[in-house]
Amino acid sequence: MATAKTKQKILKTFLKLLETHPYDEVSLPLLAEEAKVKLSDMRSAYASKLKLVAAFYEQIDTSVLEERDEDMGDQPARDRLFDVLMTRIDTLAEYKETVRALRAAAQKDPALALDFNAIEVRSQKWMLIAAGIDVAGVKATVVSQGLSIAFGRVLDVWLDEADEGMPRTMAKLDKELDKGTSFMKRLKGVESAAKRMRSFLKKAAQGRNHRRRRGDETEDDSADFADEAPAGA
Template structure:
């Protein structure tokens, strides 16, 4: 089992390499050789580049969660989420070129994009939690995946923005969150509809049960007073 120090060394080497090489050119062998670790240690730490990307996402998650602004607690959920996602952009800034390489790789490889989206969706669930936005079940998965795609668009703008004030990035994030608000409204509407359907089906099932009971009591072999018919 690789130590935490070895894992950190490998992850940093991976980020350094993808900062100057295309993602597809950075092999596990190259990472191990550059980090000066044995392939067995590499295998024990990260069995694939996707695991390295996931570890990078978790590293950013921790930075954002540790830097969460508790003073935003009384702000609307949308404002809290905006603040958390801008904090995530700040955390990514140290690794801008690595992020650029990952972003470009995903754009040219649909399968890789799906893998990255799954990783990003896990992170976005934590961003929602950090924002105090309570979603669960299937709804949480849908929202997190949609937010991962939306944040990817924001990152695309950020990567090409030179202004340190990031006006274009913030404007794009505003736009994406507006879209997200519409999605939440639709999901809430569908959720309400689904609850109504479940309630109707439950009542209908209960009604059928009552009708069955009544049918047993008033069927052709039963007396209206509930007594046994003559001759029984």
């Protein structure tokens, strides 16, 4: 069983290799060799490269959650989310070439892109939680998926920006959040319409059931009357 120290060593080596190697060239045997661990320890620690990517995202998530500015609690939800996502970008700064390699790999391989997307959506759910934005159920998945796509567009700008002040990155994030706010308003409208429709259908069903019961009672009364009527009537 690989220790926590061994797992961290493997992950650190993996991220370092991605700075100079394409994702598809970083094999598990190469990683074991570079990390100076046995393949059995590699298997115990991470069964696949996808597990390593998930561990990387989890590491970033944890750092962002630890850095969360609790003084932002009284700010609008959009501003809180902007702050959280900029904190995420700041946290990713030392892994910029690693992020570049992962995005390049996803662009080349649609199946891999879907795998990465599932990991990203899970991370963005935590970013929403960090921003104090309460969404649940299907809505949480829809919002997290939209945020994942938007953040990916922001990352593309960030990867090409040399200015440490990141004016283009912040402007892009601003724009994407504006579009997201508009989408959320439309989603809320759709939810309200769906709620009204469900209420209407429920009342209609209750009305049909009520009429059906009254019809059954009328038939029973008629049958009783027929049974009680004198012969030949």
